[in-house]
Amino acid sequence: MKTAIRVAVVDDHPLFREGVARSLSEIEGFEIVAEGRSKDDAIKIAEDRQPDVLLLDISMPGGGLNAISAIIERVPTQKIVMLTVSESSDDVTAALDRGAKGYVLKGVGARTLAEIIRNIAAGESYVAPALSARLLSNRSTPEPRRQTAIATLTNREHEVLHLVASGLSNKLVARKLDLHEKTIKHHMTQIMAKLGVGNRTEAAMALRDVIDERNDQ
Incomplete structure (x- = not known):
């Protein structure tokens, strides 16, 4: 129990x-x-x-x-x-x-x-979710170092971060990628360390900022 x-x-x-x-x-x-x-x-x-x-x-x-x-x-x-x-x-x-x-x-x-x-x-x-979306829309242009940090992510880390940014929990990401939930948590720890953020929401914001910046170029 x-x-x-x-x-x-x-x-x-x-x-x-x-x-x-x-x-x-x-x-x-x-x-x-x-x-x-x-x-x-x-x-x-x-x-x-x-x-x-x-x-x-x-x-x-x-x-x-x-x-x-x-x-x-x-x-x-x-x-x-x-x-x-x-x-x-x-x-x-x-x-x-x-x-x-x-x-x-x-x-x-x-x-x-x-x-x-x-x-x-x-x-x-x-x-x-509604507040997270609002925060994303209110964010200013990302710093160059964050774009560089995103570029250092491995292919698997990119995959995990994109799914997390879409709103999936670690458990659902694990199911989608056919991995253990513990493995996803490890990837998120590495992702947050590389991006210099403290939680999943900030990591998702960082990704969205960089994507928006690239689309504006």
Whole structure:
């Protein structure tokens, strides 16, 4: 029997927080280990409970974005997912830059949220597709070094990155290429290191930027 994914939910709206906690607890493979309503609660939960995944709202007392940096400073391995109504590109960028592994909009269904949490617990990252597309469209012209970095990728790494950029998870990429999921994770680690990015979304952005630049030439 697999160990349940330990999740904490921090949101200052009790009905929403309790609803998320209850929905996840009713899905096999999840355990709710703590709930909170503020930045201070989030920090204490991360330090004391060390959940596998910590769900944070942005607009809570103390600020969810501020909580990310404080938590990562104290618990560097903590996986944080923003669960919010904010569709601001600035908020998405700030959350990812500060160390969040996921950015999910509150309209998501319980089963979809559960799948996202599973993937993040397994080492992946996630940004709501509509927001990811907006970030890509808002990006400025890529730096020459990024174009050079893309050129250093192997054929297999190019293949993996193109599939990831199309929105596929590591598991689906592995199926499509008939490889082990662990192999795909290794390729993504190499890709991110070569591109100098911190997560899958940024790697996809880098590829899209370079493609757009080439098309404009």
